[in-house]
Amino acid sequence: MTAPDGLRAVDVLTVVAVTAPTPTVRRVVLTGTAEAVAAAGPTVNLLVPRVDDPAPRWPQVARDGRVVWPVGSHGVALRSYTARRQDPARGEVEIDFVLHGDGPAAAWAAAAAPGGVLGIAGSGDLGVRPAATVLLAGDETALPAISRILAEAAPATTGLALVEVAGPEEEQPLVAPTGVTVRWLHRGDTPPGESTLLADAVAGLDPAGDDVFAWVGAESAAVRAIRADLRSRWGLGRAQHHAIGYWRHGRPMSPAG
Numbered sequence: 001m002t003a004p005d006g007l008r009a010v011d012v013l014t015v016v017a018v019t020a021p022t023p024t025v026r027r028v029v030l031t032g033t034a035e036a037v038a039a040a041g042p043t044v045n046l047l048v049p050r051v052d053d054p055a056p057r058w059p060q061v062a063r064d065g066r067v068v069w070p071v072g073s074h075g076v077a078l079r080s081y082t083a084r085r086q087d088p089a090r091g092e093v094e095i096d097f098v099l100h101g102d103g104p105a106a107a108w109a110a111a112a113a114p115g116g117v118l119g120i121a122g123s124g125d126l127g128v129r130p131a132a133t134v135l136l137a138g139d140e141t142a143l144p145a146i147s148r149i150l151a152e153a154a155p156a157t158t159g160l161a162l163v164e165v166a167g168p169e170e171e172q173p174l175v176a177p178t179g180v181t182v183r184w185l186h187r188g189d190t191p192p193g194e195s196t197l198l199a200d201a202v203a204g205l206d207p208a209g210d211d212v213f214a215w216v217g218a219e220s221a222a223v224r225a226i227r228a229d230l231r232s233r234w235g236l237g238r239a240q241h242h243a244i245g246y247w248r249h250g251r252p253m254s255p256a257g
C-alpha cells in the first residue's frame with residue numbers, strides 16, 4: 001500500500017525450503033502473495049537481512065522505484081539476483097544463490113532455513129531479445145538467467161551457451177532448443193574471477209550471422225572483455241547484445257548494505 005508521502009512498504013517473502021542442487025549453490029524457495037511473486041523477477045532486487053535478524057528494519061520504496069533506507073543502522077543489503085522460477089498460482093519464487101564465501105547475500109543463503117525472510121525492492125527483465133541465433137555466456141551466477149532464457153527460447157532457435165563453473169559437479173541440467181549447444185567450461189582450481197576461460201572461449205568463436213543476439217552475465221572484467229569482442233570483431237550493435245557485470249572481483253556489489 002502507498003502512504004500519503006508516496007512511499008510503500010517492500011514485499012517480504014518467507015523461506016519455505018532450501019536445497020543444494022550442486023555443492024556451491026543453495027536453492028531457496030520463497031513464498032508470498034501471488035502479486036508479490038509475480039513482481040519478483042526475472043531479475044530481482046533483494047533486500048537481504050543480517051543472518052539471524054528475525055525483525056529486519058526494511059527500507060521503503062518511492063514512487064520512482066528508489067529505495068528509501070531507514071535512518072541509522074539496519075543491516076539490510078541490496079543485491080541483484082534472478083528468479084529461476086516464479087509461480088504466482090502457488091505463491092512461490094525460487095532463487096539459486098552461489099555460496100562464494102564473503103558477502104551478506106552469500107552468508108544469508110548459507111544460513112537460510114524455513115521461516116527466514118527476504119525483502120523485494122523491484123525487478124527487471126533479463127535484457128534478452130528474440131533472434132534466430134543466440135550466444136549466451138555466463139558463470140554460475142548467470143546460470144539461473146541462462147536456464148530461463150533457454151527454456152523460453154523459440155524451438156527453432158540455434159546457437160551456443162557457454163557456462164563457466166568450477167567443475168562437472170557444478171553443472172546443472174538445462175532445457176534448451178535442440179539447435180542450441182550447451183558447452184560447460186571448467187575453471188578447476190583457478191579461483192572465480194581470475195579465469196579467462198569465458199572470454200577466451202568467445203574469442204575463439206567465429207561471429208554468427210546477421211540475426212544474432214548475444215547475452216553475457218559474469219564477473220565484470222570477463223564481461224568487459226567479451227563485450228569489446230562482440231562490438232568490434234562481431235560488429236554487434238547495442239540492440240544485438242546485453243552484457244553486464246554480475247559481480248566484481250574483490251569488491252562488494254552494492255554500497256547500500
Ligand SMILES: Cc1cc2nc3c(=O)[nH]c(=O)nc-3n(C[C@H](O)[C@H](O)[C@H](O)COP(=O)(O)OP(=O)(O)OC[C@H]3O[C@@H](n4cnc5c(N)ncnc54)[C@H](O)[C@@H]3O)c2cc1C
Pocket residue numbers: 043077079080081082083095096097098099100101102103104105106107140141142144145192193245246247248249250251252253254
Ligand atoms: C542482474 C543480476 C542477476 C544476478 N543473479 C544472480 C543469481 O541468480 N544467483 C547468484 O548467485 N548471483 C547472482 N548475481 C550476482 C550477485 O548479485 C553477486 O555475486 C553479489 O556480489 C553477491 O552479493 P554478496 O552480498 O554475496 O557479496 P558482495 O558483498 O557483493 O561481495 C563480497 C565479496 O564476494 C565476492 N563475490 C561476489 N560474488 C562472487 C562470486 N559469484 N564468486 C566469487 N566471489 C564473489 C566479491 O568480489 C567481494 O569480494 C546477479 C547479479 C546481477 C547484476
